[in-house]
Amino acid sequence: MSKLGVRALSLLPPEKAHEATIRLLRSPLAPRPKVVSDAILRTEIAGLDLPNPLGMAAGFDKNAEVPDKLLRLGFGFVEVGAVTPKPQPGNAKPRVFRLRKDEAVINRYGFNNDGLEAIGERLAARAGTPGVVGINLGANKDSSDRAEDYVKGLVALEPHVSFLTVNVSSPNTQGLRDLQGKAALGELLGRVLRARKTDKPVFVKVAPDLIDEDKADILDAATEAGISGLIVSNTTLSREGVSGPDAHQKGGLSGKPLFERSTAVLRDFAVASEGKMPLIGVGGVASAEDALTKIKNGASAVQLYTALVYQGPGLAKTIIEELPDLLRRDGFTNVADAVGAAL
Numbered sequence: 409m410s411k412l413g414v415r416a417l418s419l420l421p422p423e424k425a426h427e428a429t430i431r432l433l434r435s436p437l438a439p440r441p442k443v444v445s446d447a448i449l450r451t452e453i454a455g456l457d458l459p460n461p462l463g464m465a466a467g468f469d470k471n472a473e474v475p476d477k478l479l480r481l482g483f484g485f486v487e488v489g490a491v492t493p494k495p496q497p498g499n500a501k502p503r504v505f506r507l508r509k510d511e512a513v514i515n516r517y518g519f520n521n522d523g524l525e526a527i528g529e530r531l532a533a534r535a536g537t538p539g540v541v542g543i544n545l546g547a548n549k550d551s552s553d554r555a556e557d558y559v560k561g562l563v564a565l566e567p568h569v570s571f572l573t574v575n576v577s578s579p580n581t582q583g584l585r586d587l588q589g590k591a592a593l594g595e596l597l598g599r600v601l602r603a604r605k606t607d608k609p610v611f612v613k614v615a616p617d618l619i620d621e622d623k624a625d626i627l628d629a630a631t632e633a634g635i636s637g638l639i640v641s642n643t644t645l646s647r648e649g650v651s652g653p654d655a656h657q658k659g660g661l662s663g664k665p666l667f668e669r670s671t672a673v674l675r676d677f678a679v680a681s682e683g684k685m686p687l688i689g690v691g692g693v694a695s696a697e698d699a700l701t702k703i704k705n706g707a708s709a710v711q712l713y714t715a716l717v718y719q720g721p722g723l724a725k726t727i728i729e730e731l732p733d734l735l736r737r738d739g740f741t742n743v744a745d746a747v748g749a750a751l
Contacts, residue, residue, distance in 0.1 A: 414720035422504040422513065422717075426468075429721075433474040441725045443482035446732035451484075451743035453708040454609035454636040454686045456540055456570060460484035460728050461743050462699060465690050465711035466544035466573065466613075467515075471522045472530040479539040482724035487711065488527070489544030490575050493560045495523030496548060499580065505654035506717065507663070511694065512650055513714050515643070516659030518580045519546045524564050531568035542571035544613070549581055555596045559603045562610070571608055574600060577615035577642035579660045585615055590625035597633035609636035616641035616670045616691060623673070627680055637686030639711070640674040641666075644691075663714035667692025671705050675751065678706025683748050694719065696730035703743060704750035 417425040432438060449460035463485040464478050472488040479486055498520025505514045521527065531543065545561035547554035558574055566572065574597065576587040587596055593612075601610060612635055614626055630638060643660025650665050670691025677687055689707030693699055694715035702710045715723055740746040 421502065422506050423501065425717075426504070430469070430473055433477040433721075438477050438480075439721060440480055441482065441722065443480075443725045443728055445482075445484065445728055448732045448735055448740075448742055449484070449728065451708065453688065454571070454611070455607070456485065456609060458484040458540060458709060460731070461703065461707075461709040462724060462727055462731075463487060463688070463709055463711040464724075465713040466490055466575070467517075468713050468716070470520065472527045472543075475541045476534060476537060476539060479541075481721050482728045485540035485542065485570070485709070487542045487544055487573060488531075489521065489573075490519050490546035490578070491521050491524055491527045491543060491561055491565070492519050492546045492548045493524045493551075493557050494548050495526070496520060503659070505657045505659075507650055507652050507654060508718075509652055510650045510663065510665050511715070511718050512661055512663030512665050513717060514654060514657045514659045514661050516580045516657070518549065519578065521546075524561060528564050528568065531565060535568065540570045542573060543569045544573045544575050546575050546578065547581065547584065554584070554587065555599050558596060558600050562600055563603050566605060566608060569608070571611060571636070573611045573613050573639060575613045575642070577613050579615070579643060579645050588614060588618075588622065588626055590629050593626060594629040594633060597629060597635055601633055601635070611635070611637045611639050611688065613639040613642055614673075616644045616666065616673050617646065618673060620676075623676055623680065627677060627685065630685065631681075637688065637708075638677055639688045639690060640677055640707075641670045641691050644669060662691070663717075664692050664694060667694075667698060671702060674702060674707055675705040678748055678751055683751075694723075696727045696734055699727055699731060700734050700738075700746065701750075703746045704748070706748045706751060708744070708747050
């Protein structure tokens with residue numbers, strides 16, 4: 409997409425711009441950049457072989473409409489969703505707000521999605537298509553047994569994806585973050601993993617708004633359950649470092665202001681696990697240098713989303729083209745050598 413196209417989308421309300429981007433990617437006019445991943449970028453996390461460590465974070469392709477179009481943009485892997493067992497509309501609109509000066513976004517979508525049946529059909533339809541595509545699992549707002557919602561999602565979608573993520577860290581479903589407590593998380597992960605029929609990786613996505621005790625509890629619960637890795641982190645409730653007319657809006661903040669906070673939490677998990685827990689770093693990644701910083705602080709792979717709002721879908725190609733030179737500049741012969749190098 410040209411800079412003009414990105415500018416045109418920026419004139420639309422944020423949610424309308426998002427919907428228009430999905431429609432564009434579904435159409436014959438979808439961008440098809442020529443992207444070649446340098447061999448130095450090939451890497452592995454939790455048994456997943458990736459052509460490069462850059463992933464599309466959950467929340468962009470909520471309904472699994474364009475995962476393969478996203479892979480063509482250069483992403484080494486794509487996470488779709490979040491999906492809940494029953495379709496749900498999410499929270500009232502408007503629910504997405506740009507903080508242009510801060511290159512940030514506040515959203516309170518509330519797990520709006522087409523539901524397990526529709527999303528399952530779309531993922532099943534890509535059977536045999538190459539590329540690493542995972543699913544982010546959520547719970548319905550009105551569910552009486554949220555752990556069971558995650559189990560239902562895993563059972564239905566495990567055959568159709570490369571990995572699954574238990575999302576207990578969205579701030580936009582009331583009470584969901586309570587599932588990050590050690591006892592609740594241990595029970596939840598135990599139920600989810602007992603339902604698994606394969607050895608496909610199951611990750612847990614955590615919040616950046618954690619005290620040290622929270623981090624220790626999450627790491628203990630994840631380790632004891634045998635979880636495959638952590639995705640660090642979701643959006644933040646903090647408004648530190650942001651301003652403007654919409655900075656007060658309720659919801660999760662993402663984008664550039666989240667970078668340092670999420671990287672600090674990533675580093676804490678890497679240190680506490682002594683590098684033994686596979687980690688995916690997400691939060692504020694907007695350049696190849698940002699991606700490398702996450703990797704050096706313990707991430708075996710990284711994800712982004714909000715930066716596309718401001719830089720357009722060509723950002724993936726840019727990062728994939730620039731990251732090899734940065735790795736070689738710092739003396740690394742592959743991504744794995746750089747993981748945790750700053751610790």
